[in-house]
Amino acid sequence: MKIALVGIGKIALDQHVPALAKSPDWELAATVSRSGTVPGVRAFADLGTMLAECPDIDAVSLCLPPVPRFDAAVQVLRAGRHLMLEKPPGATLSEVHALQSMAGKSTIYASWHSRMALGVPAARDWMVGRTVRSGRVIWREDVRQWHPGQDWILDAGGMGAFDPGINALSILTEIIAEPLRLLDAELDVPANRQAPIAARLVLSQGIEADFYFREEGPQTWDMELVTDGGTLTLRMGGNVLEIDGQPVTGAPVIMGEYPALYARMADLVRQGASEVDLAPMVLVADAFTRGRRQTVDPFDL
Numbered sequence: 295m296k297i298a299l300v301g302i303g304k305i306a307l308d309q310h311v312p313a314l315a316k317s318p319d320w321e322l323a324a325t326v327s328r329s330g331t332v333p334g335v336r337a338f339a340d341l342g343t344m345l346a347e348c349p350d351i352d353a354v355s356l357c358l359p360p361v362p363r364f365d366a367a368v369q370v371l372r373a374g375r376h377l378m379l380e381k382p383p384g385a386t387l388s389e390v391h392a393l394q395s396m397a398g399k400s401t402i403y404a405s406w407h408s409r410m411a412l413g414v415p416a417a418r419d420w421m422v423g424r425t426v427r428s429g430r431v432i433w434r435e436d437v438r439q440w441h442p443g444q445d446w447i448l449d450a451g452g453m454g455a456f457d458p459g460i461n462a463l464s465i466l467t468e469i470i471a472e473p474l475r476l477l478d479a480e481l482d483v484p485a486n487r488q489a490p491i492a493a494r495l496v497l498s499q500g501i502e503a504d505f506y507f508r509e510e511g512p513q514t515w516d517m518e519l520v521t522d523g524g525t526l527t528l529r530m531g532g533n534v535l536e537i538d539g540q541p542v543t544g545a546p547v548i549m550g551e552y553p554a555l556y557a558r559m560a561d562l563v564r565q566g567a568s569e570v571d572l573a574p575m576v577l578v579a580d581a582f583t584r585g586r587r588q589t590v591d592p593f594d595l
């Protein structure tokens with residue numbers, strides 16, 4: 295099947311293009327970008343033109359930040375193509391609901407790359423029948439290292455520290471069957487920004503989360519869940535699984551996440567199905583609704 299990528303920025307070049315190059319299901323047939331290209335792939339500067347000139351392209355994968363993504367998604371669906379969305383699937387929940395209502399026969403896949411991390415399926419299986427007593431999520435990274443110059447990430451709709459933090463929530467909501475509730479949140483918002491540079495969440499099941507976007511030195515994407523039947527630890531963003539301190543998965547294979555997303559997208563298209571799970575984004579929206587904000591020092595990327 296033929297697919298087009300829209301937004302040739304950091305994640306498109308780091309992950310989507312290499313994953314598509316190896317995919318047995320997809321041919322990257324076009325790109326749409328104001329600035330970037332992929333060697334050997336037909337390039338368009340405008341999405342409408344690409345959709346009009348390439349009726350043979352089955353699906354479009356949007357690698358734009360959340361705020362500009364909705365208008366592009368509407369164009370794709372109105373053109374009757376299948377739609378794959380980077381995480382988070384939108385800037386608001388209501389716009390994702392709107393996309394679902396206009397999907398018609400198109401597949402919509404709201405992807406969560408961290409759910410494809412190596413240890414997550416085994417963690418989900420191990421959690422079946424176990425009850426979480428307490429948990430700690432530590433997701434601390436350096437925004438300047440991972441998102442250089444991406445001012446959108448600290449603007450309204452960019453989610454700030456929740457941009458990586460939602461990956462942790464996507465894992466938690468995948469491996470814990472019982473719905474999670476947000477009980478409390480503290481958001482640190484720089485005086486010159488709209489989105490938090492740090493957030494601390496209290497969730498049901500005794501789980502606390504610490505999201506921090508100014509971590510220098512070693513970066514941490516870990517979670518530990520203490521259950522009535524042992525302790526589960528996921529490290530490296532879900533790629534390393536330990537049970538009661540003993541390793542279960544092998545070496546971290548971070549490059550496996552995006553190939554798995556495109557394989558899933560191909561399955562969904564073949565089945566005529568969609569997959570849109572908004573549970574991680576509901577928790578983020580609840581943190582913005584319920585959380586207490588404090589203004590912290592101005593921050594520049």
Ligand code: NAP
Pocket residue numbers: 300301302303304305306326327328329330357358359360362380381382407440441444446457
């Ligand atoms: P990015 O490089 O800043 O932006 C991606 C592309 O979006 C840009 O190349 C640009 O497309 C377009 N774009 C940016 N701002 C725009 C605006 N205001 N209006 C219209 N188009 C705009 O972002 P990214 O890091 O790739 O992230 C994109 C999405 O992927 C985000 O939702 C992010 O959460 C997710 N993601 C990122 C990472 C990561 O490590 N960076 C990891 C996993 C998921 P053109 O210039 O090509 O037209």
